[in-house]
Amino acid sequence: MLIRIDTREQTPLAFEHCATVRGTIGTFDYAIEGDQDFFAVERKSLPDLIQSLAIQKNWIRELKKIRRVHAVGFPRLFYVVEACREDIELFDYSIFTRGRxxxxxxxxxxxxxxxxxxxxxxxxxxxxxxxxxxxxxxKRRSEDLKAQEGES
Structure with a gap:
């Protein structure tokens, strides 16, 4: 399995025992090479997640991305967050000057x-x-694709 990492990823993740290639992915950040138009995973840091959910223009942009991948038939949507759920409670929300x-x-x-x-x-x-x-x-997606090929 070859993992494609979107060129817009500023600090790409390193994967053990798996080769990677940089290239564009229409929506989201990580995909299997050759399958990037049908399935990809979104990676979020905690600040990125919070800003995507809290700032109106970011929220609208996030919903557009989600609608776009639904429209092309992504089977599932995954956001992988580099934090624990409890970290949301501990985040410093003082950076937001408007609203609550x-x-x-x-x-x-x-x-x-x-x-x-x-x-x-x-x-x-x-x-x-x-x-x-x-x-x-x-890897699970790759197994699913292989099973679909075997059915053909």
Whole structure:
């Protein structure tokens, strides 16, 4: 399995025992080479996740991305977050000067993604955990593709 990493990833993850290649992915960050138009995984740091959920223009952009991948038929949507769910409670929300952004609001927005848009949020703890979870998801996708080829 060859993992494609989107060229916009500023600090790409390292994967043990798996080769990678840089290239564009229409939506999201990591995919199997050759399958990037049909399945990819989104990686988020905790600040990126919170800003995507809390800032209106980012929220709208996030929903557009989700609608775009639903429209092309992605079977599942995964956000792999380099943090623990508890880290949402500990985040310093003082950077938000407007409104009442806090953990409760972030958990509400996250439940919107999960329930209304069928996004699976996986909290991996850190970059190493994120790399392992992304590899696990892409490996499962690869197995699924191989099984589909065998049915043909």
């Amino acid at each position: 952004v806090g953990a409760t609001f972030i958990f509400h927005q996250l439940s919107e993604l999960e329930y209304n848009f069928d996004v699976h949020a996986i909290f991996s703890g850190d970059a190493l955990g994120a790399a392992r979870d992304i590899h696990r998801l892409l």
